Amino acid sequence: MTDITINVEHIARVEGHGNVVMSVRDGRIKELRLEIVESPRFFEVMLQGRPWHEVPHIVARICGICAASHTLASLRAVEDAFKLVPSPQTVLLRKLLLYGEFLQSHLLHVYFLVAPDFFRVDSVIPLASTHPEVVKRALRMKMLANELCAVVGGRHIHPVTPVPGGFTRLNRN
Amino acid sequence: MKPKVAFFSFTSCEGCQLTVLECEDILLDMLGQIEIVRFREASSLKRDDYEIAFIEGSASRPDDVTRMRKIRERANLVVAIGACAVSGGVNFMKNFHYLQRTREHVYGAQADWFPTTQVQPVEAVIKVDHSVYGCPMTKDEFLETVKSLLVGRTPRIPQYPVCVECKMAENVCLFHRGQTCLGPVIRAGCQAFCPGLGAGCDGCRGLAPDHNLASLTNVLGEYGMKPEEVRRKLRLFNGYIEVQP
Numbered sequence: 013m014t015d016i017t018i019n020v021e022h023i024a025r026v027e028g029h030g031n032v033v034m035s036v037r038d039g040r041i042k043e044l045r046l047e048i049v050e051s052p053r054f055f056e057v058m059l060q061g062r063p064w065h066e067v068p069h070i071v072a073r074i075c076g077i078c079a080a081s082h083t084l085a086s087l088r089a090v091e092d093a094f095k096l097v098p099s100p101q102t103v104l105l106r107k108l109l110l111y112g113e114f115l116q117s118h119l120l121h122v123y124f125l126v127a128p129d130f131f132r133v134d135s136v137i138p139l140a141s142t143h144p145e146v147v148k149r150a151l152r153m154k155m156l157a158n159e160l161c162a163v164v165g166g167r168h169i170h171p172v173t174p175v176p177g178g179f180t181r182l183n184r185n
Numbered sequence: 186m187k188p189k190v191a192f193f194s195f196t197s198c199e200g201c202q203l204t205v206l207e208c209e210d211i212l213l214d215m216l217g218q219i220e221i222v223r224f225r226e227a228s229s230l231k232r233d234d235y236e237i238a239f240i241e242g243s244a245s246r247p248d249d250v251t252r253m254r255k256i257r258e259r260a261n262l263v264v265a266i267g268a269c270a271v272s273g274g275v276n277f278m279k280n281f282h283y284l285q286r287t288r289e290h291v292y293g294a295q296a297d298w299f300p301t302t303q304v305q306p307v308e309a310v311i312k313v314d315h316s317v318y319g320c321p322m323t324k325d326e327f328l329e330t331v332k333s334l335l336v337g338r339t340p341r342i343p344q345y346p347v348c349v350e351c352k353m354a355e356n357v358c359l360f361h362r363g364q365t366c367l368g369p370v371i372r373a374g375c376q377a378f379c380p381g382l383g384a385g386c387d388g389c390r391g392l393a394p395d396h397n398l399a400s401l402t403n404v405l406g407e408y409g410m411k412p413e414e415v416r417r418k419l420r421l422f423n424g425y426i427e428v429q430p
């Protein structure tokens with residue numbers, strides 16, 4: 013039997029960067045590696061010497077897809093440092109922001125990243141012509157999830173309003 | 186013939202690519218006008234016959250410079266999308282720390298596993314034809330740029346500061362509430378997004394042309410900020426201005 017080497021450089025339609033390297037000999041996998049080739053950013057160092065109130069804004073930039081989660085985790089860290097307990101209303105609103113992000117990220121995952129594999133197409137683009145209703149519904153749901161984040165956090169990618177202790181502004185509409 | 190378009194991602198949070206996918210209401214219309222031949226986050230297609238390259242992120246790994254130069258050779262137009270690409274964005278803060286110490290601080294004995302260089306915005310490596318500002322870039326400005334390139338005109342990007350949009354939105358100036366804001370020197374185009382939400386502008390869209398930093402430093406001084414604090418505040422997104430040629 014022949015040896016096979018499979019080398020997938022930069023796996024498509026995943027969040028983040030990865031390569032898959034596999035070598036097969038006599039029908040058996042000799043080596044199977046998932047290489048994470050994400051470019052390192054060094055946030056731990058970038059944060060040094062910055063004022064505490066900037067921390068949530070800086071660490072949100074770790075990832076655009078889960079920016080709200082990074083924001084919320086860092087708010088908790090800053091509040092812990094000050095022994096500050098946010099109000100029940102703040103906690104509830106933060107949870108709403110978090111759920112909005114879950115929704116947005118899961119919709120992105122299912123419809124944009126995974127679905128094309130099941131239909132054996134490159135991306136969601138061809139699905140827009142073969143299954144227009146489903147794609148349009150997915151886009152509507154994604155828009156709703158984004159709006160949910162925006163109502164609480166100002167926007168989904170890198171929220172603006174959540175700050176240690178609460179929010180700069182509450183949406184009263 | 187639809188123009189062939191590719192998206193590339195370097196050191197970034199991928200939030201600007203995501204912003205493209207978040208143009209939900211107009212996404213399908215836009216896709217009808219262009220042919221996407223490469224967009225790793227959204228497609229497994231990988232072709233190199235693109236005319237327009239959108240680049241997200243900064244160069245910060247040894248082979249990033251080579252990759253960017255390849256893109257420049259192949260593309261007719263290069264568009265930098267988002268602060269990371271335009272000016273280094275938050276990534277640039279890393280350049281104010283010693284590189285080797287930075288690597289060891291985060292990765293300890295494995296520091297060599299993660300090669301990294303000083304952060305460079307795209308324009309420090311290759312010629313950039315257009316920039317879409319912001320962290321993340323705004324959908325409107327991205328769409329304005331795509332539409333402009335499609336019809337062959339220069340994208341209309343504001344040349345005045347955030348304060349102009351803030352006044353037009355009839356916001357109460359944050360300085361009146363004892364807060365601080367970089368709006369007077371930062372390029373508009375976000376509709377004074379942060380001041381509108383009660384948060385001071387952090388400068389993610391970069392300096393406006395004809396800004397007056399000296400004057401803003403004086404004003405911030407009256408609000409208790411020392412000049413070095415103003416510089417530190419600017420470094421959040423605009424450290425590049427300290428070394429820009």
Ligand code: SF4
Pocket residue numbers: 073076169197198199200201202241242266267268269270274275319320321322
């Ligand atoms: S500019 Fe901001 S949103 Fe865009 S990739 Fe960089 S960190 Fe992410």
Ligand code: SF4
Pocket residue numbers: 347348349351352356357358359360366367368369377380386
């Ligand atoms: S809040 Fe900021 S952007 Fe708005 S007018 Fe005041 S300084 Fe300018």
Ligand code: SF4
Pocket residue numbers: 319320347371372375377378379380385386387388389390391
């Ligand atoms: S107000 Fe300033 S920090 Fe906020 S989005 Fe606009 S330019 Fe960026």
